[in-house]
Amino acid sequence: MEEVLLQAKNVGKSFGENTVLRDVNFELGKGKILGLVGENGAGKSTLMNIIFGMGVIADTGGYDGEILLDGKKIDFKNPIDALNAGVGMVHQEFNLIPGFTVAENITLNMEETSGSVVSKVLGSKYAIIDEKANLTISGNSLDTLGVDINPQEYVSEMPVGHKQFIEIAREITRKDVKLIIMDEPTAVLTETEADILIEALKKLASIGISIIFISHRLREILTVCDDIIVLRDGLVVENKPSKELNIDEIARLMVGRGDGENEKVVQKDRKALDENNIIMDIENLWVDMPGEQVVDVSAKIVAGEIFGIAGLAGQGKLGIPNGILGTYPVGGKVKFKGEDLKLGDTLSILKRRVAFVSEDRRGVGLLLEEPIYWNVAFNAMQVQDKFLKKIMGIKFRDEAKMKEVADEYIETLAIKTTGSGEKAQNLxxxxQQKVCLAKAFAMEPELLFVSEPTRGIDIGAKELVLDALKKTNIEDDTTIIMISSELEELRSICDRIAVICEGKIAGILSPDNSPEKFALLMSGESIEGGDN
Structure with missing residues (x-):
């Protein structure tokens, strides 16, 4: 009978009124690999944060249910507790020190030391680090993974793929490691490196280390995992041996549709579009945005359409508008109405009547300490000289017109406020999201990038935001590029939807295509019937 290492019993977690996990149950055997899949927001990260004792869990009231390790109930208050119990985690974001060598990073806080006269008197913290021994230890861990990395090289000089292996080598170097959680470990790896890692994981399992493997690459999940759990909306909707599942079935389970129910979404009335009238032509775009990988994106946007961009977290969808509008370093070529845009030059692009509603409304989108009317009018005033009046040849703000336009948007967007003079930070x-939209609409853009327009807002507000986008598209003939993690919203509003995976567009689909086709493209699988 299989020996159980980890057991979850009726685990639940809420953040305020938002329930993200409900009644989660599963077991993980010793030396077994468990695959965990689900759409963005399914609850994967929260579940792993609970197991690893991340502070955000304790700081928000803990969790319901029980987690058992080796049959004993655990409730780690911080990651140090987890590490001491033999549980490690490899995060998507690297936790390496660039100025240290590979060996120093792998053995950090686990160094072999040799005693000295001083340490005998003052304690072990004054012991001398045994560099030779630590080189051997780190080299052995790298050999276990089957990678050729020099432990004496500095991490700052390492390619991204090597850094991922260094992170994993550090976790298996820990004494008595029992379980390693791996969050998208192959996302930054080449195909060859990913194959090496898959073999390394099998080797680790063979020596008794259990692994929770999170990946959007469904083929990898099927290849390496013994069992697979599918999370959807915080619930375990499937828990089966991998040999009993296939890629299409996992994709269907992730999105929760495909049996005829809710297959069709209510879509906006389609207007006739001239497919030859290209308003924006994106060629070989790359963006250096932390946490996002935009490697080589090309797409042609038709004038007057709502063009959606979908994709899993970190795959590049957020990087596209942020790169083009100059928030992060960018390269490639983008033509707008047949003329090259000066990439990265935000002001010149805004002057071409290209606007951007950022996903970071508090950090980028709003002047939080200023009133609503200032926020609504600010870009149009700065870029287009709107809402200004001349007195004796000198330009002054026309606050009456600023308030007038803000009041119009407060009414049309149903912004709940005491008035246009209220500070944005109080909303x-x-x-706040509606104010960001109003700010963009006030510029009367010909093309509008809008990124995660409904993130973190309630259902009623979502409908108003989507209705506002549809209205400006139809009535003002504004071309919209909408980036969203909410596939059903994209399907309800867009004419076409591009799916980005690993920094490239994996395919462009009609919103009428099934959710499974979108899920397959997001997981890196090719499909038939796309609209490229």
Whole structure:
């Protein structure tokens, strides 16, 4: 009978009124690999944060249910507790020190030391680090993974793929390691490196180390995992041996549709579009945005359409508008109405009547300490000289017109406020998002990038935001490029939807295509019937 290492019993977690995990149950055997899959927001990260004792869990009231390790109930208050119990985690974001060598990073806080006269008197913290021994230890861990990395080289000089292996080598170097959680470990690896890692994971399992493997690459999940759990909306909707599942079935389970129910979404009335009238032509775009990988994106946007961009977290969808509008370093070529845009030059692009509603509404989108009317009018005033009046040849702000336009948007977007003079920081998240939209609409853009327009807002506010986008598209003939993690919203509003995976567009689909086709493209699988 299989020996159980980890057991979850009726685990649940809420952040305020938002329930992200409900009644989660599963077992993980010793020396077994468990695959964990699900769409963005399914609850994967929260579940792993609970197991690893991340502070955000304790700081928000803990969790319901029980987690058992080796049959004993655990409730780690921080990652140090988890590490001491033999549980390690390899995060998507690297936790390496660039100025240290590979060996120093792998053995950090686990160094072999040799005693000295001083340490005998003052304690072990004054012992001398045994560099030779630590080189041997780190080299052995790298050999276990089957990678050729020099432990004496500095991490700052390492390619991204090598850094991922260094992170994993550090975790298996820990004494008595029992379980390693791996969050998208192959996302930054080449195909060859990913194959090496898959073999390394099998080797680790063979020596008794259990692994929770999170990946959007469904083929890898099927290849390496013994069992697979599918999370959807915080619930375990499937828990089966991998040999009993296939890629299409996992994709269907992730999105929760495909049996005829809710297959069709209510879509906007389609207007006739001239497919030859290209308003924006994106060629070989790359963006250096932390946490996002935009490697080589090309797409042609038709004038008057709502063009959606979908994809899993970190795959590049957020990087596209942020790169083009100059938030992060960018390269490639983008033509707008047949003329090259000066990439990275935000002001010149805004002057071409290209606007951007950022996903970071508090950090980038709003002047939080200024009134609503200032926020609504600011870009149009700065870029287009709107809402200004001349007195004796000198330009002054026309606050009456600024308030007038803000009042119009407060009414049309149903912004809940005491008035246009209220400070933006006092508004709820949904109302702040509406102010960001109003700010963009006030510029009367010909093309509008809008990134995660409904993130963190309630259902009623979402409908108003989507209705506002549809209205400006139809009535003002504004071309919209909408980036969203909410596939059903994209399907309800867009004419076409591009799916980005690993920094490239994996395919472009009609919103009428099934959710499974979108899920397959997001996981890196090719499909038939796309609209490229």
């Amino acid at each position: 709820s998240g949904g109302n």
